[in-house]
Amino acid sequence: MAGLLTIKDIEKCVGCGLCMYACARRKVRKPFIGHDHSGILAVSLSGFERGATIIVCKACPDPPCSQVCPTSALIPRKGGGVVYREKLCTGCDNCIEACTIGAIFKRRDGKVALCIHCGYCASYCPHGVIEYISTKQKVSEKQEVIK
Amino acid sequence: MNSGFADRKYILNIDLSSYSYSVEERDDLSEQIGGTGLAVELMKENLKPSADPLSEENVIVFAIGPFTPAYPLASKTVAMFKSPLTGNLGESHAGGRSATSIANAGYDAIVIRGRSEKPVYIVVDNERVHFRDARVLWGIEDSLITGRIIAEREKGRGIRSIMRIGGAGERLVRFAGVMTETYRHFGRLGLGAVFGSKKLKAIVIIGRGSREPLDAKKYREVYDEIFRIATTSDAMKKYHLIGTPVNVAPLNELRALPTRNLESGFFEMTEEISGEAFAENNLARRIACNHCPTACIHIAALKEVYEDEPYFFKTIMISYDYELIYSLGSMLGVGERDGILKLIHRVETYGLDAMSTGVVLSWATEALKKRVITEKDTIIPLDFGDYKGYLKAIDYIYLQPNEFYRNLALGVEKAAEIYGGEEYALSFGGNEMAGYHTGEAAYIGYLIGLRHSHLDNAGYSIDQKLRERLPPEELIDLLVKEEIWRQILSSLVVCFFARGVYTPEVVSKAFEPFGVEISEEELIKRGERIYREKLKLKTNLGYRADKLRIPEKIFNIESFRGKLNKNYISEALSYYRRKYLSI
Ligand code: SF4
Ligand code: SF4
Ligand code: SF4
Numbered sequence: 226m227a228g229l230l231t232i233k234d235i236e237k238c239v240g241c242g243l244c245m246y247a248c249a250r251r252k253v254r255k256p257f258i259g260h261d262h263s264g265i266l267a268v269s270l271s272g273f274e275r276g277a278t279i280i281v282c283k284a285c286p287d288p289p290c291s292q293v294c295p296t297s298a299l300i301p302r303k304g305g306g307v308v309y310r311e312k313l314c315t316g317c318d319n320c321i322e323a324c325t326i327g328a329i330f331k332r333r334d335g336k337v338a339l340c341i342h343c344g345y346c347a348s349y350c351p352h353g354v355i356e357y358i359s360t361k362q363k364v365s366e367k368q369e370v371i372k
Numbered sequence: 373m374n375s376g377f378a379d380r381k382y383i384l385n386i387d388l389s390s391y392s393y394s395v396e397e398r399d400d401l402s403e404q405i406g407g408t409g410l411a412v413e414l415m416k417e418n419l420k421p422s423a424d425p426l427s428e429e430n431v432i433v434f435a436i437g438p439f440t441p442a443y444p445l446a447s448k449t450v451a452m453f454k455s456p457l458t459g460n461l462g463e464s465h466a467g468g469r470s471a472t473s474i475a476n477a478g479y480d481a482i483v484i485r486g487r488s489e490k491p492v493y494i495v496v497d498n499e500r501v502h503f504r505d506a507r508v509l510w511g512i513e514d515s516l517i518t519g520r521i522i523a524e525r526e527k528g529r530g531i532r533s534i535m536r537i538g539g540a541g542e543r544l545v546r547f548a549g550v551m552t553e554t555y556r557h558f559g560r561l562g563l564g565a566v567f568g569s570k571k572l573k574a575i576v577i578i579g580r581g582s583r584e585p586l587d588a589k590k591y592r593e594v595y596d597e598i599f600r601i602a603t604t605s606d607a608m609k610k611y612h613l614i615g616t617p618v619n620v621a622p623l624n625e626l627r628a629l630p631t632r633n634l635e636s637g638f639f640e641m642t643e644e645i646s647g648e649a650f651a652e653n654n655l656a657r658r659i660a661c662n663h664c665p666t667a668c669i670h671i672a673a674l675k676e677v678y679e680d681e682p683y684f685f686k687t688i689m690i691s692y693d694y695e696l697i698y699s700l701g702s703m704l705g706v707g708e709r710d711g712i713l714k715l716i717h718r719v720e721t722y723g724l725d726a727m728s729t730g731v732v733l734s735w736a737t738e739a740l741k742k743r744v745i746t747e748k749d750t751i752i753p754l755d756f757g758d759y760k761g762y763l764k765a766i767d768y769i770y771l772q773p774n775e776f777y778r779n780l781a782l783g784v785e786k787a788a789e790i791y792g793g794e795e796y797a798l799s800f801g802g803n804e805m806a807g808y809h810t811g812e813a814a815y816i817g818y819l820i821g822l823r824h825s826h827l828d829n830a831g832y833s834i835d836q837k838l839r840e841r842l843p844p845e846e847l848i849d850l851l852v853k854e855e856i857w858r859q860i861l862s863s864l865v866v867c868f869f870a871r872g873v874y875t876p877e878v879v880s881k882a883f884e885p886f887g888v889e890i891s892e893e894e895l896i897k898r899g900e901r902i903y904r905e906k907l908k909l910k911t912n913l914g915y916r917a918d919k920l921r922i923p924e925k926i927f928n929i930e931s932f933r934g935k936l937n938k939n940y941i942s943e944a945l946s947y948y949r950r951k952y953l954s955i
Contacts, residue, residue, distance in 0.1 A: 272523065
């Protein structure tokens with residue numbers, strides 16, 4: 226079942242970046258220390274006096290990032306967002322330009338990092354800001370709102 | 373770069389006199405661990421003991437440890453320099469994003485030397501260093517605005533630290549600090565003035581990076597264990613909820629909350645200014661240092677109506693802590709929360725150290741009462757409780773419009789040397805006191821603590837835990853033992869609030885995924901070595917614990933165990949000298 230990383234209550238974000246470091250650690254065999262491979266970024270809102278937030282892929286159903294990718298390194302993912310086929314990525318940065326919310330990050334090796342909606346980070350947010358849900362759930366909640 | 377755990381350390385050397393920099397790779401520094409241990413070593417290598425703290429000869433070291441950013445709560449940066457306040461070693465710790473930015477940029481330490489001809493700020497962008505013109509920024513007295521301007525101009529949102537000074541640092545107030553991420557400070561011992569003397573307005577550190585552990589599986593396991601202890605056990609709870617101000621009421625209860633320049637340890641308006649009262653009425657938000665699950669930074673919203681225009685409001689966000697409520701509250705007799713918040717905000721604006729500012733002003737108030745100084749000196753009347761007067765006085769500490777304020781800006785030790793009133797000038801080793809009149813252990817702790825900080829050895833907590841006075845020798849050994857363990861924590865740059873999480877066992881385990889085997893005993897041994905080396909460095913700079921001035925006033929008022937015993941303190945210090953200073 227494909228899942229989605231979603232925002233539960235962004236106002237509660239304290240900007241600690243635990244999610245960001247978790248994302249870098251997400252691969253069982255190749256966890257990274259640091260944030261260069263992280264698909265999520267914790268920032269202050271122009272200074273911590275105005276609070277904090279995270280920047281992360283919102284799983285577009287019709288993702289512009291994938292449309293501008295010349296090598297099909299980014300292909301639409303069932304349930305929203307994209308699948309990142311790293312090997313194909315030439316580091317052209319087109320996708321970085323295309324993502325309106327700036328949720329694709331440049332890695333130091335030239336490739337990119339972005340959220341693949343694996344859900345690993347969700348259990349490391351100490352403040353209940355993010356949540357991992359099934360794609361179905363997202364659809365049904367939306368419908369309820371519409372009703 | 374930044375190998376972190378292996379035997380290699382990367383030191384970024386920046387020379388402000390020649391606007392040049394170089395990176396040094398060292399394989400002989402692993403014994404020092406990082407943070408405090410590493411900074412002591414780099415100070416020894418780079419600082420001439422006779423250096424004038426405000427000359428180009430002074431050196432600033434920023435050092436982080438091997439656990440940053442591998443584990444949560446290893447979030448501090450240790451700054452070391454020669455202190456313009458005490459003339460001895462200056463060491464100050466701050467969190468925010470400072471440590472993780474340095475780590476992700478690939479460095480274990482940054483050493484800054486020399487002095488720029490004109491105002492500059494430095495941008496460290498991973499392997500590159502840029503020297504930027506700061507002539508336009510110079511003179512902007514508000515550290516918050518300086519931070520905002522630089523944030524707009526520079527890249528690296530979310531992965532950078534902006535350490536900057538306000539007007540107090542520019543004007544060389546000896547207890548000016550360096551602010552980072554708005555609410556965190558290298559507050560104590562005058563790093564801000566050292567920045568100012570070097571014409572250094574700010575340092576931006578942009579770090580993007582990652583490294584891999586040797587044992588991937590083990591690393592994720594140990595991480596999860598530390599994360600679990602930090603978030604589910606009681607180890608950090610105290611800091612979670614009400615934050616450090618939770619101590620205001622109980623310390624007052626114990627007659628240990630320094631009030632009106634230590635006229636008493638009891639403040640009758642405590643109910644108004646307790647941690648509970650702030651949380652109930654003012655707390656608006658909490659934020660965290662980078663990679664810390666606790667989010668202990670408590671921020672109050674102060675809503676103020678414009679003086680001359682009704683229905684026009686401004687809302688300022690102000691971070692508060694126990695130490696600030698003590699130094700700008702009870703110590704100045706200010707029992708209004710709004711008043712305290714305004715004072716904190718003013719101090720933050722100019723980039724002053726709050727504790728020193730409070731103690732300097734409480735001394736001035738008593739000195740004025742006792743006619744040691746006059747209103748001609750202070751320009752305005754200073755009265756305990758009158759926060760508006762103190763707001764003005766803080767402006768004057770920054771502006772230094774007359775000789776008196778120029779002297780006050782040197783710190784309370786110097787000011788009292790000049791004017792008198794030394795009996796009630798509440799500094800230890802030249803550093804204005806922290807807010808604990810708990811008993812002898814606290815004061816002995818301020819004297820022998822190598823930063824003269826209550827956090828060096830937690831004497832205040834020993835006072836509260838022990839029913840009976842220990843024999844002085846035992847107390848000294850206990851204080852030193854605690855300080856030795858804390859050398860390890862501050863070399864790993866683990867936040868002291870997380871000391872319940874990072875037990876020797878956990879620390880030793882946390883090294884394993886990086887191929888470093890280090891037993892608990894070996895850890896203590898390294899702590900002892902770092903302690904000894906730091907003491908040696910301090911001694912070379914002229915430190916003599918048993919020669920320090922003890923303000924008579926601390927003996928005049930009751931603590932919860934009655935009056936403090938002078939003989940006990942001098943016996944303890946003479947034992948300290950025999951056992952530790954002669955090595
Ligand atoms: S990376 Fe940006 S553009 Fe692509 S799916 Fe996510 S939010 Fe949409
Ligand atoms: S859901 Fe997975 S890929 Fe997305 S930010 Fe979290 S850990 Fe990273
Ligand atoms: S872990 Fe949670 S609180 Fe911390 S930055 Fe991420 S979303 Fe915000």
